Amino acid sequence: MPDAIDERPYHHGQLRTALLEAAESRLREHGADQLSLRDLAREIGVSHAAPRRHFPDRQALLDALAEAGFDRLDTTLRTALAGSDADFPSRVRATMTAYTRFATENAVFLELMYTSKHRPGATRIAKAAEAPFELMRELILQGQALGELQAGEPEQFGIVLFATLQGIATLINGGVVKPELLDGLVETAVEQFLRGARPLA
Structure with a gap:
């Protein structure tokens, strides 16, 4: 009672x-x-x-938090994408800006998400993580179909772009770069990515 x-x-x-x-x-x-x-x-x-x-137990609680975090990240990215202009550069910019803002506003949360994702047996977390990364993969495939990006394995483009954006977030979260520089750095990263991945003439 x-x-x-x-x-x-x-x-x-x-x-x-x-x-x-x-x-x-x-x-x-x-x-x-x-x-x-x-x-x-x-x-x-x-x-x-x-x-x-x-x-x-405590681990089950942490796992539930990590799973909820990936669900929230997915919603954040899809909302940004839905609100962007229709052209491909705008869609990339909106999605990547949304990711880095999430990563810097939720630094401890994001660390838990990624460390939990790779823990043996964390199948529900790994499944939840698939959605936001599949969204990024679909965006790259769209760019290739439109002739905005070179043909090739979309995962290669995705890894390079993700590493760049995660690196920016890590620098800001570590206090190496001022937070107010975030949007400008992402803009530069997106421009360089689009220019470097453009199909060869």
Whole structure:
């Protein structure tokens, strides 16, 4: 009975949502090492056993956060793409700007996403990660079909572009480059990519 009293504010799955929201907030403030199911339960006002109904252990909570992060990244990229102009350079620019902003505004979150993705057995996270990267692959295939990019393996173009943008985000997150330079750096990266990958005359 005590558990039922403690969990009164959380019904029909709201407890899981509340735990994820509180966990994300703690992740941003203190990092993954400081996440504790017991502390989260205390923070949102439920019994210390209640979170285990949704997350059997701390790793399950971290995995759920990483999976949600890739879902959010996918939504962010697709929203940016839907709101861009129809021409290919604009679509690339909008998507890549959205990615680097996500990467710099969610640095700790993104680190958890990528480290969790490569953990053995993390199949749900790997599956969630497929969507945003498939979107980038489709964008490159579109550029090739339009004659904006050279023919060839789209993964090669994608890796080069991703490495460039992730590098920019890493420099900003590490304090090496000022955050206000982000958009200008992305613009330069996109222009150089489009120029370098253009079909040979």
